[in-house]
Amino acid sequence: MKAPSPMSPNTYVGQPIERVEDLRFLRGRGQYIDDIKRDDQVCAAFVRSAVAHGRVRSIDATAALAMPGVRAVITAADFDGPIPTIPFRRPNPSIGPYAQPVIASDKVRYVGEPVAVVIADTAERAEDAAQEVVLDIEELPAIVGMAPAEANEVLLFEAAGGNVASVFVGTLGDAAAAFAAADRVVRGAFRTQRQTAMPMETRGLLAEWNATTSHLTMFGAAKLPFFNRRAMAAMMNLPEAQVDYIELDVGGGFGARGEFYPEDFLLAFAARRLGCPVKWIEDRREHFLATGHARESACDIEFALRSDGIILGARGTLFSNIGAYVRPNGITPARNMVQFLSGPYRIPNIHFEGRGIVTNKTPAGTYRGPGRYEGCFYCEQMLDLSADKLGLDRLEIRRRNLLTDADMPYRLATISPSDGAAETFCDSGDYRSTFERCIIESGWAEKAQLQGRLIDGRYHGLAIGNFIEGGASGPQENARIDVEADGMVSVYAGSSAIGQGTETVLGQIAADALEIPFERITVLHGSTTYLSEGWGSYGSRGTVMGGSAVIDAAQGLIAKFRGAAAIALDVAEKELHIANGVASAPNGRSVKLAQMAGLSCDGSFKNSKATYTFGAAMAHVAVDPKTGHVAVIDYLAVDDVGRIINPLTLHGQVTGAAVQGLGSVFSEELVYDESGQILVGSLADYLVPLATDYPTIRCVSLENYPSPNNPLGAKGAGEGGIIPVGGVVLSAVTAALQSLGVRPRELPISPPKLWALIQQAAQA
Amino acid sequence: MKLAPLDYKRPASLQEAIAILAAHDGAALPLAGGQSLIPILAFRLAAPTMLVDLRGVPGLDGIAIGPGGVRLGAMVRWRDIEDEKRLAAAWPLLPAVISHIAHYQIRNRGTVGGSLAHADPAAELPGLAVTCDATIEIVGRDGPREIPASALFVGALSTSLAAGDLIVGMRLPPWRDGRRWAFEEFALRRGDFAIVGVAAYYDLDDAGRVVDAHIGAIGVSEYPIRLTAAEQALNGSPIDDATIAAAARAACAMVEPQDDIHASAAYRRALVGTLTERALARASA
Incomplete structure (x- = not known):
């Protein structure tokens, strides 16, 4: 079996094209979250629990508030009504009681859990003041191993009644019958250790609130900006259209970066409350405590x-x-x-x-x-x-x-x-x-x-x-292709870049599908401002799903090009020959795709088969x-x-x-x-x-x-x-x-x- | 991981530096290459009110090689030692040990005096200094003095230096022709602090027997130690597999390492034996 031949005479797909991203990365011209600065920004530092399990008796921020440059100290007491919890990605009937509140109120359950947020005019001053917030936490017995946790020796969530948050059963055929028929049964017990993904760039966000338009912009998005926008809008009680997530260059994700974390909401909350941009760059020690x-x-x-x-x-x-x-x-x-x-x-x-x-x-x-x-x-x-x-x-x-x-x-x-992917089939x-x-x-x-x-x-x-x-997580990805005034082509994709070369790979796919030179294409990705809806990069989906959506958009754009060229050249659409970005009429006249400024086409790819x-x-x-x-x-x-x-x-x-x-x-x-x-x-x-x-x-x-x-x-x-x-x-x-x-x-x-x-x- | 507020001074003379340090009575810390101190400050594990940057103090750099041995100024960087090619013949154990220290970026800044004063139990230079009878040159408020390296280290990250004392240099005694030597280190990754390191040298008399054996270890105690039992097992004996094995056993038997998150005490103890054996085998090859 051989791969199907490319859909066009162009053959960028399959070629070892050098990454277009590398020119800026290698010359120090990447734009990461810490490169974004606002004149009126303030910085956040998180006060985190130093005990693994305890009851919060009191939080005294008096001394911290008196320190130079400190603008606010936010705690659970600043919330009217219930503390929001961070969202779940997968539906599951049993996990509701185990959701994480964005800030600890009555209990803390791990070392590093956010208890207060200090906002100051610089990151250094915020960190100085964070040290002066006095936490009085009554220590409870902590449980770290799975066996004692399963035995419910100590309950993390008294209301839930147990420490097993979820049980999945996977079945195929009839296991009992297979074991009854076996010549030999082999049993084994093995373990893998606790790790973290450790992207070289730690997390970071800048939350910007525009009070005039009641609009929130989160800079520093990664992985799944559209899901996070939806979640943030709900938690902030805003229409989705009043929240945007902006993706910058990202120094590694590996699954951990870009998920919705408590800090994400707290920064947005602080930005709206204080009316100025709030920035936070996670430090490495904090990363060990806070990132998944x-x-x-x-x-x-x-x-x-x-x-x-x-x-x-x-x-x-x-x-x-x-x-x-x-x-x-x-x-x-x-x-x-x-x-x-x-x-x-x-x-x-x-x-x-x-x-x-x-x-x-x-x-x-x-x-x-x-x-x-x-x-x-x-x-x-x-x-x-x-x-x-x-x-x-x-x-x-x-x-x-x-x-x-x-x-x-x-x-x-x-x-x-079931969680929407309960059934799956190896494909080929x-x-x-x-x-x-x-x-x-x-x-x-x-x-x-x-x-x-x-x-x-x-x-x-x-x-x-x-x-x-497994790859190509569903259900969908979106893309749009615009022909710009200068004849260049912009490809917008819902896929996010986390360092894997998305701009290059999607550019290759678009160049082949449009039959135009790779150099004429700019790939823009991730941010919620580019498309009305998208998914992102996780579950090995960025290229397959994003690339397939780009192909759909390209095919649509070519069809529109045919229509527009037919009008421009005054011939019937079916008489046009379109190749290499040029529509040619039988009479020898032709028009280029590059001349079609303003031409635009959306595309999508829907598929839940992995x-x-x-x-x-x-x-x-x-x-x-x-x-x-x-x-x-x-x-x-x-x-x-x-x-x-x-x-x-x-x-x-x-x-x-x-x-x-x-x-x-x-x-x-x-x-x-x-x-x-x-x-x-x-x-x-x-x-x-x-x-x-x-x-x-x-x-x-x-x-x-x-x-x-x-x-x-x-x-x-x-x-x-x-x-x-x-x-x-x-x-x-x-x-x-x-x-x-x-x-x-x-x-x-x-x-x-x-x-x-x-x-x-x-x-x- | 941001530094707490502190003052900074960059004195232009040794006297000025010492005067500032002495006046602050321990609340000011000297800054050399900063490769250990700055992370300590960022982690807020130490809270000095002032840093006294030694970059402007003249006369603290320079490597001198002569009949009396080798002298390293306190501000000599690892990189300077690597670049001083005469050391390969003049004091070959020194560059061999230095090559295990950290990575390029750190070797470009880390200094002899900084490493000695920081006194990490697993650091290479303190181990070399103790193993090889180095002399530490100190200038304090009462003027200059010298102490043997073994008198400098009193605990993990702890020295006998008083407030106002500055290490200004370190001297290694003369290197004899024909000396046999080796350094063996086991780290979890190249450039990390050692789990255990063993430095060894000895001379041979006319009859081919070991004289003046020096063996020392890092990573097995609160500060570097001489493996005196292993030295005794070598001195006066011809160097052969049996002698080496006896020295390795003696080395194992005399250390009292501690558990930490990277390695158990038993593992470190076994490594002392393995590395002593390997170092001596390599030295004698």
Whole structure:
């Protein structure tokens, strides 16, 4: 199968076009939120709870208000009526009581929860004064682990009566019957640690209130400006048209940045109350406390197997520590684990339960591949356990269970309660194709001789794992194309840019669809001022959904061009030949699209069928048993993305995500103590990978199986790179240490932790 | 993470700097490269009322190499040490240790005096100073004095310096020809503070036996320590696998590390042995 030929003779799509964004980024000309300044702006600093669980007795701002430059101190007492809560992204019948109030009133439930906002003429003075706000909080017992939380030893929300905020059940076929028929049942319990997405640019916003027009403008939008506008308008009791979100350059999102946070509302509230622009730039220590955490999960699951390694079924429980409140996307990881744990493998009978459990930690949300990374990790470990128990080769058990094109479209587990995406189908592909290509491309046959061997003091290990990446989240994306007075073409898209090259990729798609040079196109995106409605960039949707909407707008524009050209040239529309941005009449006269200033066309793409990129990854590691250090000697990802729009930006996505995943495997962890204090407060303690840490990441991207679900044939590609990393790297480490009997069951496998496991195995 | 308000002075002489520091009786702090102090202030972990910037004080920079050893001025930056190519022959352990300190940006600013005064238990230069019998040159309100490096460090981030004392330089004793040496460090990422680091050197007598072994460790105590038991295991013995193993065992046995969020005490203890063994194996190779 080959990708469909481009819809025009232009061939920007598929070419390694250099990112148009890079010219300004590399020359220091990006415009980030902190570059936006207003003459009359004031700055906010947040007073945050220093205790993990407590009852607010009093807040005394007297001293703070007397400090130089301080304009206001806002607390829950400044609200008439109930404190607004931040919105949920997914409907769910049980999560209502667990919503986060924008500011703490009676209780605080995590270290870092906003209790007061200090507004001063500079950020420094606001921070000085924030230190002088006196909080009297009666400390309550805190609960940080999922097991004691589930046992309701301490209740975070007395009215809710329990700490399990959500339960998702994922079912397929008849799991009970599959287990009854199994030759072998394998059970495993594994854990992944608490992390955060850690974009290099922290959050920041500038809220501007125009009292004359009663209009609020929020600068610093990301990810999903239109949803946030809707939510903000409702919370501010304004018509949607009186709120705008403006997207600037964004230094990384990864799922965390751009969601609706308590600070977002408090800044808008302060701006309206004070009548001047209010700015806030989150600092890094605050980022650790305030921006969404992710990934803290556990599983206790079983696989039912035939003796030949065919998986008959899977069942068990998946746990997600969602922190103190259900934030907008808080329950998504638990939900996704349930639906996507089976990943690229044919598991015909499934019964999983996924629980979202509240604890006294920073509320969690989504982080690149939410629930999918965790689920893939669990699935790959279960496959290793199963292969070992059955005496099968670890690659062979994967080969026997991978989905093939004969399975397509393939139904994944159905989710209950339903959330609009309860049913989903793998769309296209032979999942053995990337697996076999990975075996060849990685030189497995030769490398396998190193498996488990001790060479120069290090144990070598290799593994291959497989993954799918859901993309193209529905329901819709919008675009508009305008021909400008100077003949240039502006393409407006609802997709947001978070550093992934949206302007370049959508420009390529538009150039092909309009048959005009790429250089004539300017892509504008994200801000609510560009389109009446849009969605954004999350769930690997920005390119597929935005690009498809751009194609629709381009086709509409060409049709309008035909109409306008027919009038201009005084011929019938059907007599016109349109190519390369020129409409030509049979009599030789012609008119250019560039001459059609004012011509404009909206477009949209409606689709709720996800795309599924699939792939395999190979890791070759060498473990120093004396230090527990794991060197990643080689890492190779092979994926099939349906249609490659730009191999450079795709390569960047896959490589960057793989490195980010290696940070998850080895070094990043948000550590809490038993009282709910977070012990990590800087990037000296939260160890993200450095450029020098993982020099050998390779990726091969294929386009053999286009998606049938959109006109591009493209599939999402922003998250796939990270999804298999935990699973495949831990498998490689386990393979390396097989002779020592070491089988780690938790991430991260930092050197001290791996060393301890090696010591334990030696003593056993 | 913004600095609290404070005053700033940039004196033009050592006497002036010391007078300001002494007059504030601990409430003023000297600012050298600022690579540790500024983050501390941003985190509001310290609240001095004044910073005394040493950039304008003459005579605190310069690397002197001579028969008496090597002298580093307090304002010598890591970058200056890297750029002084004569050190590779004159005092090879010094640039080897410095290469583990942080990253380019930090090495362009971080200084010898700043690192000594900051006294991080896992920092490389204090470890080198203690291991190698360095002399610390101090000028205080009563004039100049010298102390051995081992007398400078009294606790984590804590020194014996009094208010008004300024470190002005550090001297390393002469380097003998034929000396064997190595530095081994384990950090979670290249450039991070060490989990554990071990510096070692020794000389060989005519019979091929170890004399004057110096071994020290960082990251295992509140301040850098000499691994004296390991030194004793080496001195007087020929250097072979058995001697190295004995020294490594002795090193492990004498340290009392603490747990922290990055590593357990047991792990650090084991690392001391592993790194001592590796350092000695490399030195003897």
